[in-house]
Amino acid sequence: MCRLCSGVTALTLFDLVKRSMRKNIKHYYLYFFALILSVVLYFVFATLQHDAAVAAQGTGTMGAAFQVAGILLVFIAGIFIVYANAIFLKRRSREIGLYQLIGLTKRAVARLLIIENMLLGIMALIVGIAAGMLVSRVFLLLLMKLIGYEAFIEVSFSTAAVIQTFFVFLAIFVLTTIQMVFTVYRNSLLSLFNSEKQGQHPRKPKTAASAILALLGIGLIAFGYWLSGRMLNAMIFFNMLAVLATVILGTYLIFRVTISWLLYRIRRSKNGHLGLANSLSLAPLMHRMKSNANSLTIITVLSAMTLTMTAAAYSLYYSTEQETQAIMPFDFMFENEAGLADDISQELDDNGISYQREAVETFVVPAEFEEKPAPFLERATDIALFSSEQLQQAGLDVDVPENGEASFHDVSVATLFNSVTLPFDLTLQDEGATTLSITEIAQQNVLNWSFFTSQIVVNEETYQSLKAQLASETGDAALQQMDGFHIAEEDMAAASAIYQQDKYKVSEPHVDYYSSYDGSIQSNGLLIFIAGFLGLVFLISTGSILYFKQMTEAEQEKQSYATLRQLGFTVKDIMRGIVRKQAFVFGLPLAIGLAHSIFAIQAASFLFRTDILFPASVAMGVYALIYLVFAVLAVGYYKKTVKAAL
Amino acid sequence: MTTENKTITPKTSKQTVLQAHNVRKSFGARGNVQQVLKGIDLRVAEGEFVGIMGASGAGKTTLLNVLATIDRSTEGTILIDGVDISKMKDSELSAFRRNQLGFIFQDYNLLDTLTVKENILLPVSLGKMKKQEAEAQFQSIAKILDIEALADKYPHEISGGQKQRTSAARALINQPSLVFADEPTGALDSKSASSLLRTMAEVNKQQGVTIMMVTHDPLASSYCSRVVFLKDGNVYSELYKGDKTRQAFFQEILNVQAVLGGDSVDAL
Ligand SMILES: Nc1ncnc2c1ncn2[C@@H]1O[C@H](COP(=O)(O)OP(=O)(O)O)[C@@H](O)[C@H]1O
Ligand SMILES: [Mg+2]
Numbered sequence: 001m002c003r004l005c006s007g008v009t010a011l012t013l014f015d016l017v018k019r020s021m022r023k024n025i026k027h028y029y030l031y032f033f034a035l036i037l038s039v040v041l042y043f044v045f046a047t048l049q050h051d052a053a054v055a056a057q058g059t060g061t062m063g064a065a066f067q068v069a070g071i072l073l074v075f076i077a078g079i080f081i082v083y084a085n086a087i088f089l090k091r092r093s094r095e096i097g098l099y100q101l102i103g104l105t106k107r108a109v110a111r112l113l114i115i116e117n118m119l120l121g122i123m124a125l126i127v128g129i130a131a132g133m134l135v136s137r138v139f140l141l142l143l144m145k146l147i148g149y150e151a152f153i154e155v156s157f158s159t160a161a162v163i164q165t166f167f168v169f170l171a172i173f174v175l176t177t178i179q180m181v182f183t184v185y186r187n188s189l190l191s192l193f194n195s196e197k198q199g200q201h202p203r204k205p206k207t208a209a210s211a212i213l214a215l216l217g218i219g220l221i222a223f224g225y226w227l228s229g230r231m232l233n234a235m236i237f238f239n240m241l242a243v244l245a246t247v248i249l250g251t252y253l254i255f256r257v258t259i260s261w262l263l264y265r266i267r268r269s270k271n272g273h274l275g276l277a278n279s280l281s282l283a284p285l286m287h288r289m290k291s292n293a294n295s296l297t298i299i300t301v302l303s304a305m306t307l308t309m310t311a312a313a314y315s316l317y318y319s320t321e322q323e324t325q326a327i328m329p330f331d332f333m334f335e336n337e338a339g340l341a342d343d344i345s346q347e348l349d350d351n352g353i354s355y356q357r358e359a360v361e362t363f364v365v366p367a368e369f370e371e372k373p374a375p376f377l378e379r380a381t382d383i384a385l386f387s388s389e390q391l392q393q394a395g396l397d398v399d400v401p402e403n404g405e406a407s408f409h410d411v412s413v414a415t416l417f418n419s420v421t422l423p424f425d426l427t428l429q430d431e432g433a434t435t436l437s438i439t440e441i442a443q444q445n446v447l448n449w450s451f452f453t454s455q456i457v458v459n460e461e462t463y464q465s466l467k468a469q470l471a472s473e474t475g476d477a478a479l480q481q482m483d484g485f486h487i488a489e490e491d492m493a494a495a496s497a498i499y500q501q502d503k504y505k506v507s508e509p510h511v512d513y514y515s516s517y518d519g520s521i522q523s524n525g526l527l528i529f530i531a532g533f534l535g536l537v538f539l540i541s542t543g544s545i546l547y548f549k550q551m552t553e554a555e556q557e558k559q560s561y562a563t564l565r566q567l568g569f570t571v572k573d574i575m576r577g578i579v580r581k582q583a584f585v586f587g588l589p590l591a592i593g594l595a596h597s598i599f600a601i602q603a604a605s606f607l608f609r610t611d612i613l614f615p616a617s618v619a620m621g622v623y624a625l626i627y628l629v630f631a632v633l634a635v636g637y638y639k640k641t642v643k644a645a646l
Numbered sequence: 647m648t649t650e651n652k653t654i655t656p657k658t659s660k661q662t663v664l665q666a667h668n669v670r671k672s673f674g675a676r677g678n679v680q681q682v683l684k685g686i687d688l689r690v691a692e693g694e695f696v697g698i699m700g701a702s703g704a705g706k707t708t709l710l711n712v713l714a715t716i717d718r719s720t721e722g723t724i725l726i727d728g729v730d731i732s733k734m735k736d737s738e739l740s741a742f743r744r745n746q747l748g749f750i751f752q753d754y755n756l757l758d759t760l761t762v763k764e765n766i767l768l769p770v771s772l773g774k775m776k777k778q779e780a781e782a783q784f785q786s787i788a789k790i791l792d793i794e795a796l797a798d799k800y801p802h803e804i805s806g807g808q809k810q811r812t813s814a815a816r817a818l819i820n821q822p823s824l825v826f827a828d829e830p831t832g833a834l835d836s837k838s839a840s841s842l843l844r845t846m847a848e849v850n851k852q853q854g855v856t857i858m859m860v861t862h863d864p865l866a867s868s869y870c871s872r873v874v875f876l877k878d879g880n881v882y883s884e885l886y887k888g889d890k891t892r893q894a895f896f897q898e899i900l901n902v903q904a905v906l907g908g909d910s911v912d913a914l
Pocket of ligand 2: 706707708
């Protein structure tokens with residue numbers, strides 16, 4: 001009898017679970033989607049990390065970069081899944097409460113959830129790894145293309161990647177399980193039943209205090225932006241920390257106080273005549289601002305970091321060729337090694353490689369700037385003098401300075417002179433203390449230089465008179481004979497191989513344009529790939545989180561939409577207000593994130609000689625576009641909800 | 647002309663606000679069709695306070711939704727202020743609801759995120775009413791419903807009775823030709839319920855607002871000027887209050903209800 005009895009309850013219970021699962025299928029989708037997406041992206045990454053072709057191509061930095069990125073990826077995936085699970089659990093809290101109400105113990109409910117979680121996890125792993133295998137080839141091709149590797153490549157199935165993925169998600173599974181157990185054990189039945197309705201009610205802000213904090217938020221960000229343009233001094237490290245701290249704190253205040261304060265003021269000025277669009281945007285936003293402040297701050301700050309990271313990486317990649325050319329105007333060069341230059345000319349001829357050999361003369365003298373040009377530079381420095389006419393003959397694009405004037409060439413420090421007003425004086429440390437007026441800070445070297453000496457270009461007349469005065473037979477000021485080579489584009493690889501033979505290695509560093517460019521494109525290609533990959537993962541995670549949140553809100557507000565439609569508002573009327581809300585929810589973190597990253601990139605622009613407006617805009621544009629997709633999805637979901645409401 | 651009209655019996659002298667003829671409504675698809683309304687004929691004149699009574703599941707809400715243009719009838723014609731609503735497009739219906747009708751729901755259906763005043767002013771938000779006019783209208787209605795002091799409160803801060811008054815104010819703000827109320831006292835305690843009903847009867851008398859109220863509570867319907875009884879999707883009978891006292895009318899309603907099906911409708 002009792003056996004039968006429990007059999008009957010078990011059956012009804014099972015029915016209940018089944019019905020509830022069916023009803024919750026939408027919620028499962030969401031969590032399941034988050035799981036699968038994370039598995040796919042992590043697996044792709046692990047596959048690349050273990051790929052033989054990548055390993056073969058990679059130098060030491062490659063492995064390290066992948067490792068650091070991999071750890072970051074685990075963090076992002078972990079946070080994303082835990083967050084999705086939290087939303088999932090919150091939406092199911094009524095169901096969890098129901099199980100307990102009909103007599104299941106907390107233990108049994110927890111077990112039910114864990115089994116369910118395990119099933120979902122295993123399915124996600126299988127689906128995710130399968131999908132990951134399909135797409136990893138695309139990513140590998142992309143990576144190889146970015147680092148300039150052109151041979152045919154095949155993605156090999158990597159057991160190591162599967163195992164690594166498995167363990168990472170096992171760890172995340174443990175986390176979500178703890179989260180579930182916590183939800184079941186720590187919440188009272190009542191709070192489980194009410195958690196769907198949660199949402200604080202906007203309080204009337206304490207006018208004076210919140211006005212001060214609201215303005216402080218704006219002030220902190222403005223100060224951070226201002227300081228970011230003036231960081232380059234002896235306190236640079238402190239400045240960077242100050243910028244970071246003020247901007248992050250300012251962002252938090254903006255979301256926590258400023259926006260609520262502004263919205264409150266707007267609302268109060270309406271005196272109850274809010275209008276439909278505001279009732280559907282301003283009012284619910286105020287309602288949820290407090291609970292959303294933290295996540296919006298995090299999303300904004302991380303968006304800004306991701307944007308900065310990808311924009312900077314893409315700018316580096318984009319300007320690799322220009323940068324290398326600026327450092328090395330010749331494909332390769334010999335210093336005072338006319339014999340070797342003759343040898344290599346012979347060898348190039350033998351190999352049918354056409355080249356231009358140019359002779360340039362220089363000598364080095366000590367000099368002193370009129371005043372310290374930049375915080376990191378000393379007044380006293382060694383300079384190498386060149387004749388502009390000679391350089392022109394050698395095929396370089398330089399202007400001929402006036403008598404007594406000079407142009408300054410040193411890419412390693414050029415950007416530090418950005419804030420220096422021209423012209424300024426440079427005094428040579430000779431007996432007569434000749435003074436040259438620097439009228440131009442050039443953005444490229446006139447010589448491949450193997451040691452750190454700034455290059456000064458004067459006209460032929462000035463050069464000859466200085467040479468007669470200062471150049472010596474031996475010693476520091478000895479005249480140096482340079483032999484620079486220009487090679488045609490198609491022969492660069494072959495010429496580089498010849499130059500890199502041991503017999504030509506007489507001085508360190510033994511660098512040529514081609515191999516230097518090749519090395520840069522590899523490291524920058526890897527950088528943009530990893531930055532782009534992480535950026536994409538991050539973007540999808542934050543976009544999904546905002547989207548999930550909006551889905552939840554849409555469901556919570558369903559009754560309001562039903563009411564409004566009963567009162568005679570059309571779907572179109574209602575959607576106008578909802579679109580306004582979405583523009584705010586998605587647009588604000590994006591806009592503030594963009595503003596932050598623009599200032600960050602600008603602050604870091606001294607790292608770039610080339611104009612990075614284009615690559616940075618492209619990176620930011622792509623980011624904004626993908627973000628927009630999530631906003632459109634959210635609006636679509638709202639539309640469906642509003643339509644179904646009546 | 648006017649004086650002549652006044653001499654005719656009051657029942658027909660008033661203009662017809664709502665005229666329903668042979669209204670039918672079925673739910674469900676082929677094979678599993680459930681006919682809830684089986685041909686209802688109903689006429690509501692201006693200034694009436696009509697109660698619709700019936701057992702739970704009798705189709706009261708369905709009838710109200712159909713008459714209120716929230717749902718479409720399967721068959722039949724419905725004229726409101728002489729306009730045939732069954733021929734209107736959805737967007738026209740929405741505009742019609744917004745401009746001509748008022749609604750009071752059992753669960754108040756206030757927007758949690760809006761204050762009392764914002765909730766009340768919601769229906770005029772897309773209309774042509776000027777702000778000053780809306781403000782004046784709000785002040786006078788809030789005064790009648792005794793919720794002036796609550797204007798800046800949120801729904802969670804006020805009692806059920808106050809919520810329902812807010813909901814009533816929202817229904818009246820647009821000066822509708824007809825107000826629909828579905829079990830407005832269903833979630834209220836008896837004191838708030840009778841207070842609300844008194845106010846509704848007062849608004850009906852003094853402002854001349856036509857009200858149609860669905861209820862299963864005989865006490866609530868005793869405030870009406872006429873009560874229509876539904877049974878199995880048909881109009882079973884009608885009672886007019888006339889000059890009777892409310893107590894007498896209440897007794898009459900109880901009598902009909904007893905015939906209609908047991909002494910307590912709630913028991914169903
Ligand atoms: N949307 C619907 N779909 C199917 N059946 C419905 C729907 N709405 C109401 N019904 C059915 O119509 C009948 C009358 O419902 P209703 O009008 O709500 O009754 P009342 O308000 O009198 O209690 C009930 O049997 C109910 O199941
Ligand atoms: Mg009903």
